[in-house]
Amino acid sequence: MKSATSLLLGAALATVFFLLYTSVSRDLGDGPHRSPPPRWAQEHGTASAVAASRIVDAEQGTLPARQEEAVVPRNDQRDRTAARSGGGGGGGATTEHRSDQQKIVMPSSHQIDRPHKDTAGAAAAWAQQDLGDLLRRAATAERTVLVTAINEAWAAPGSFLDLFLESFRHGEGTEQLVQHLLVVAMDGKAFERCNAVHPFCYWFRVDGMDFAAEQSYMKGDYLEMMWRRNRFQQTILELGYNFLFTDVDILWFRSPFPHLSPTAEVVMSSDFFVGDPNSVGNYPNGGLLYVRSCDSSVRFYKYWQSSRARFPGKHEQFVFDRIVKEGLPANVGTKVQFLDTDRFGGFCQHGKDLGKICTMHANCCVGLQNKLFDLGNVLEDWKAYKARVAVGNMEFFSWRVTGRCIH
Template sequence: MDALALQLGAEASRRTGRMAALGCSRRDLLGFFLGAAATAACVVLLQPAAPPCSYGYGLVAPEDYQELEALGNATAHAAPSPCSLVTPAGQHQELATTLGNGTTRPEPCTTKPSGMAAASPDDDNLPELLRMAAMDDKTVILTLTNEAFSAPGSLLDLFLHSFRVGVRTAPLLRHLVIVAVDAKAYKRCRHVHRLCYHLRANGTAADYSGELPFMKGNYLAMMWRRNRLQARVLALGYSFVFTDVDIVWLRNPLLRVPVGADLAMSCDKFYGDNPYDLDKKANGGLVYARASARTAAFYEAWYEAGRARPGKNEQDVFDEVKRELAARHGVAAQFVDTAYLGGFCDRRKGRDFNKLCTYHGNCLVGMETKLRKLTRVFAEWNKFRNKAKLTD
């Protein structure tokens, strides 16, 4: 009897253990499913809502995607997204392979880039931004934008995208400082780029946020503010390449600036084969200036000449005084051939993508026109690049 009792007790103990284990397993399983459900709910709730697409100033309207696809534009794979030039994460390697630029860094359109170093509107840390952006020889790249030109899907997006997919231009983005002339442009800049500077209006009530058509409204004041900014960069000891935001970069234009040049500028039309022949009409869309006392003095004299000629923009004043000031200050000034710094003003040379470094939306009226035509130029460039198998 004792043995039988012991045996029955052992069997009951084993059954109790199995039931306890089964109960534990059920509790664990139930907890797992509850946890998974809660996690999924959090992920869904935390997903940001995509902003609505707008084609008012959209980079490419839906009907243009077929045309861009036919031209071989690698960015026109899909239907427009809120930032029409953003590539889905899974396609970054494909885009890098197709275009040969070897960069798979995320497109900073909907996510603020890491290491944000932009100045706040209440600070003037331009010297710090220039220090962070400078190349080894203390050269920086500058562009200037406002609310109209920096809206999602507008010229700023195309401008930045051209850097990302050009021939050896992606690394230049780390040297680019975007100068915003109004609060909304500054906010947009901080959303898409690492180095942003807010150029405040110095207490004036002037509105620089619109398109600023050539020689209308606040256009003149804006151009001379740009001139003053460039002079300040020189005074801080930095050389610069200034580029308008309605320019697409295909290659590095610095490769076309002679080592001995103090000041090199794009022009509307280029005649002859002598870059130091100053008998050409200046275009301030792309300017290289080497930091030196003589170049800084040239800029100061240029500004004073502008003050003595009210109602004229900085390009016209430059053309009037360029020879005198270059001789007075010992500045080697030159114009770069439009075969390399192309634009719509000089269509006689066509578009030789074997030579072109940049292409400017000049001599076009209206931002939508600039955007549409520059997008097509960029699509032609992509087609040429893919066919020629150009790589970095």
Template sequence: MRDLGLRKWQSLSLTATFFIVLLCFLLFHSSDFVRSGDRRRILLKPPTSHSEREKLEQVLSRATMPDRTVILTMLDEAWASPGSVLDIFLRSFRVGEGTERFLDHLVIIVMDAEAFNYCRSLHPYCFYPSIFSHYLRSIAQSTTSPDHNVYIWKRNYVLLQVLELGYNIIFTDADVMWLRSPLSHFHPQNELSISCDLSSYEQSGGNAQDGGLFFLKSTAISIEFFKYFNFMKVLYPNSRASKSLCSYIVQSEDVVAAYGFRIQYVNTTYFGEFCHRNKYQFREVYSMHANCCEDLRSKVHDLKLTLHDWINSRARSSDNYTSKPEAFRWRAPKMCLI
């Protein structure tokens, strides 16, 4: 009986989606909308040249793991400059426990030409989609908080493109320190493995924080789900739910079920974040996310502090330091919470 009800709901949902798409199609082709709404057409389906798609495929094919998994991150000029976030991010792979090998599988998507030039001086797999400048000018005009929304637009666009090319994705924000390999916590039978701080959901008015690191499997289901996710962001560009993948999936349980989109919620104990000061133990944490920190100078300071504490804790452990690992405490965040 339950399966029958679900199938009925799916049928109604697909019918409703069809009429919404049809309505959008008619609006796109009305003369008034064409004169005033070219940018919305771009939001729904950004132009992708065949040559650019080939270039992306070439970068991904060089960086992929044997199972067609790549690690992706995104940043702009502010984060990709000497002494800024990108330098610390790459260093975390080199000083992490068993993480240096992942640099061979890391693709850095940059948002502007300046970031691209700096990225290429540090890392072999940097990609700058040329359509971004036009695409994001259009997006910035349609949102009330362009900085964060523009980032989400670009990230979702990249994720969908890579999924359609048949690559699995480990997406990481660039302000995440890779301290240990997270692969053991990602189970490939699920479309999505993600760490969501559901305890913050009610306290923050419906905004569930994530650990800045998640795994996406390339399947027909995940591709269609992200198409729908992106489409809903077009309809509701400033919705709280569309600003965070965790928030969206929490608020869209019916959509998740209808698509058969399988989600694994990873234990937040292993994926640290600055939002919860001193909650995480050195012996347990796999990554540390510098969220709850808008000021770039403070973020860089506390990321450096995080790596310094991590290096010291490993050195003490290797030297049979008498104190237990539980006795160590992160000094960061420090400036981020002042």
């Protein structure tokens, strides 16, 4: 009896040890523990669950977080566009929104091809893809986009971005132009603010640099910001789009395009205009710059960028002036022209006739608040002019001259 009990006890112990052994072996073979995807991902199906799993991987270091980050602006932008296109709501709009969200969060064909480790080339490729999509949606039929750049200080409520967009609403035939405007945000807060007021926003990230604060002329990160902006413009050309770049401290009253030659390649505004659009004696200002996408304009930008090394510590406008006055090499072959300040004015020099003006730039003026004060007056003058024209008063009407900068 004793022997039988011992045998039964031994068999039971052996079974327990065997089960413990197989359980431990299975757990060890499964690899390191992975956090489950968030509950929202489980509730929205397999595609979202995989996307959430990839985000967890990025946070744990398994996948490069920067690559996931590069997709976010595009996702946010598409979601907003889909929601707006749905009108006042309803089942169809909700379905479109959810379907589009899944495609952007986890575009399967792209996920497969993405490299496991982040590289500068991979990051640039993803940034370019996002930019290309925005350009395609913002461009005119002629593949032309308006582009401006903002940082947190210039995008804050009541700052330049609001005044800039308001000018399009009050201009003559300019309201539709804003539909072709790409706003380039230089920091996260500017990107958030842009998304609140405009459909086409692109976050231009620069590792290790913060462009959020007001960038005083030639101080802090000003130089690098301007040269980065210059390289960004070149990228737009390389993607096959013409652009008209405008500083955000420029008010728009009429379309500039009727005053640009269809064969123009590089056309820049002027601080001071000497009367001849082809003269290298004009004083260039890169605040308003039209460039047509063609081989010669891309070559010009490459030459412009490479010339920076010859003029250390100088901004892109200074280098532009020097290389144009030197004479461009024959292999660049780009025709450079300048805009007349009678139509494309600024605080340095501007036309007096509001019946002709297209844009007004707060150049020759230092300080964010000073610029805002005077541009506010300019916009009020424009509204007063339009009110007079609306009742048939076509008498000469000009700007007020009292201000902090404009004179």
